[in-house]
Amino acid sequence: MAKYQEQQLKIHNSLSGKKEKFIPINEGHVGMYVCGPTVYSNVHLGNCRTFMSFDMIFRYLKHLDFKVRYVRNITDAGHLEDDADEGEDKIAKKARLEQIEPMEVVQRYTVDFHTILQKFNFLPPSIEPTATGHIIEQIEIIKEILEHGFAYEINGSVYFDVVKFNKTHEYGKLSGRKLEDMISNTRELTAQDEKRNPQDFALWKKAEPQHIMRWPSPWGDGFPGWHLECTAMSTKYLGETFDIHGGGMDLKFPHHECEIAQSEASHGNAPVNYWMHANMLTMNGKKMAKSTGNNILPNEIFSGENEILSKPFAPSVVRFFMMQAHYTSILDLSNEALLASEKGYHRLMDALGLIDGLTASKSSSIDLAAWKQRCYDAMNDDFNTPVLIAVLFEGVKFINQIKEDKEQISETDLMLLSETMNVFVFEVLGLESPAQLNASSDKIGGVVSLLIQLRNEARANKDFATSDKIRDELAALGIQLMDGKEGTTFSII
Numbered sequence: 001m002a003k004y005q006e007q008q009l010k011i012h013n014s015l016s017g018k019k020e021k022f023i024p025i026n027e028g029h030v031g032m033y034v035c036g037p038t039v040y041s042n043v044h045l046g047n048c049r050t051f052m053s054f055d056m057i058f059r060y061l062k063h064l065d066f067k068v069r070y071v072r073n074i075t076d077a078g079h080l081e082d083d084a085d086e087g088e089d090k091i092a093k094k095a096r097l098e099q100i101e102p103m104e105v106v107q108r109y110t111v112d113f114h115t116i117l118q119k120f121n122f123l124p125p126s127i128e129p130t131a132t133g134h135i136i137e138q139i140e141i142i143k144e145i146l147e148h149g150f151a152y153e154i155n156g157s158v159y160f161d162v163v164k165f166n167k168t169h170e171y172g173k174l175s176g177r178k179l180e181d182m183i184s185n186t187r188e189l190t191a192q193d194e195k196r197n198p199q200d201f202a203l204w205k206k207a208e209p210q211h212i213m214r215w216p217s218p219w220g221d222g223f224p225g226w227h228l229e230c231t232a233m234s235t236k237y238l239g240e241t242f243d244i245h246g247g248g249m250d251l252k253f254p255h256h257e258c259e260i261a262q263s264e265a266s267h268g269n270a271p272v273n274y275w276m277h278a279n280m281l282t283m284n285g286k287k288m289a290k291s292t293g294n295n296i297l298p299n300e301i302f303s304g305e306n307e308i309l310s311k312p313f314a315p316s317v318v319r320f321f322m323m324q325a326h327y328t329s330i331l332d333l334s335n336e337a338l339l340a341s342e343k344g345y346h347r348l349m350d351a352l353g354l355i356d357g358l359t360a361s362k363s364s365s366i367d368l369a370a371w372k373q374r375c376y377d378a379m380n381d382d383f384n385t386p387v388l389i390a391v392l393f394e395g396v397k398f399i400n401q402i403k404e405d406k407e408q409i410s411e412t413d414l415m416l417l418s419e420t421m422n423v424f425v426f427e428v429l430g431l432e433s434p435a436q437l438n439a440s441s442d443k444i445g446g447v448v449s450l451l452i453q454l455r456n457e458a459r460a461n462k463d464f465a466t467s468d469k470i471r472d473e474l475a476a477l478g479i480q481l482m483d484g485k486e487g488t489t490f491s492i493i
């Protein structure tokens, strides 16, 4: 029997605002689409939190024996600086400033994105499609929307007619906005505006001569509007209607609202049964933003090279910290919060290390089966990881009490305890133990020891330039040297 038949999962659906029983379209199968990054800069820590929430959701769905097709795209074209279809393409602008090809920008930051996600122990999605790889599909959808009368062409650009669409459909149902309110709250169109209404959005934009990212289309050379790629890729890989669509809260409007409108206007079906939105990450109580300096990159946390935190923190500690909040709650990052999470993470890992050494008794004084079901109950309740972690810490308490002979456990229950702890900590929450990290770094350990030896020789020769260089370059790679009474040790973070 598949686990999903024994466990009833409930999901908070942003569309209804309610927690609903999860019933997939095809039994045993789940189609999930998550809006990926626009690859024009290093991945933001707040975005990592969103993607980590969906990584955890992907992991739990798989654990429940669902066959999951998880599609997370890469936006490599069409995302303009301003949501109102104005300004430069974010990637083209970066390419212009750095005097490189747009695809070099895309390559550089796609690699950065994957490297950071790997450090956080993400599972790769089933498909990771790109916007530029699906221009033909996007053009086909525009043709359909034009055919159905919900878009208009003007000067080589095509816009979605929101006002006309709203006459027969409901624009704003996901974000809870009413078109009439939107109209009364927006500025009047100026003479230069091509749009019929300020709420209309671009499906295709004409490329000006200086615009380097351009493709031929029935309306002339241009590029697709940002909202369109997700409709094209989700429909192609998951069908006209699929189970779960996720993303950050900030994408609900206009991005996801526009996706719904595009699907309904092209193929006539509501695209998604369960809309899920992950909440923001703040830092020291304030919104994270590059412009205010209240910002930190994941690598700066791992290396300790920042002015915000007192020490480096390992990716698994940051992951544990993020899992301690529900994905729909705002989470605040601070030095104190990370220090507390680090302690909790080590308590959890220490207890896991004790399980194999525990001695079984004839019978159990703890109801292990009930405890195990509470782990599932927490996750079945809209992926409530903070509650799951609290239940896992009851497991930590059991382990310590059994070790001190204050509680007894039978052979079968001991196996159940071990299996359940391991499944939820490693498979579902996606944490890594320090031992797992060290096992992969035996060879690195040898190399670092050699470098420590060379550094000691340099110091003995008063060649501090070389000794500092070795220390600093290792730190940049995430390897910290610590000088103590017994010589130099190191930690890989």
Ligand SMILES: [Zn+2]
Residues within 6 Å of the ligand: 034, 035, 036, 230, 255
């Ligand atoms: Zn999207």
